[in-house]
Amino acid sequence: PADVQVVLCAGAPDTPEILAEVTGLIEDLRTRRTGVVWIDKMLPRDELVAVLAHGTVFACPSVYEPLGIVNLEAMAVGLPVVGTATGGIPEVVDDGVTGWLVPIEQVQDGTGTPVDPERFVADLGAALVEAVSDPARAAA
Structure with a gap:
């Protein structure tokens, strides 16, 4: 929006x-x-925490993320996460509970490139719109 x-x-x-x-x-x-x-x-840690603490939702549109510590940092200040369902992100983000997982089908060439970039962008955008449009659900 x-x-x-x-x-x-x-x-x-x-x-x-x-x-x-x-x-x-x-x-x-x-x-x-x-x-x-x-x-x-x-940013220094204290400034990063301040930025996160003032947010509504945290987006992690990574095509490669071994663990996703940034998602844990966002959740530590109470932010829901909209993240890509790849790598370690699904180990951290509980879809529908601590955030939204955006599906991604990737080209199998080691780059992480989405097979259908437009679909990935549309799905990511839809999840972000849902997150910011319903702050009560996002805060749950």
């Missing part, structure tokens, strides 16, 4: 190319909606 502020914590990209891609995508997003905040550096 347009009235939802989006806070992106995306620092320490692996390569300059990834940084350029992320920068371009965020600039594009900012042309299409307001309320987009990008934190492009690693």
Whole structure:
């Protein structure tokens, strides 16, 4: 929804190319909606906890996540998680209880690329809309 502020914590990209891609995508997003905040550096623990504590929902759209400690950190401050059903995320997020798991079918080439990226984005978006549209359920 347009009235939802989006806070992106995306620092320490692996390569300059990834940084350029992320920068371009965020600039594009900012042309299409307001309320987009990008934190492009690693935050000290106390600042990260403060950011999380002010959130409504935590999104973890990873295509590779061995454990998903970030999800545990979000849940520690009471946030529900919308995460990809891959890697260790389903071990941490109890679908329908502590958050929402978004299904993903991945290309079997080691990249984690979704077979159907549009479907993945649509499913992720639907779960996020559901989470922010029903704060009582999200807080449960």
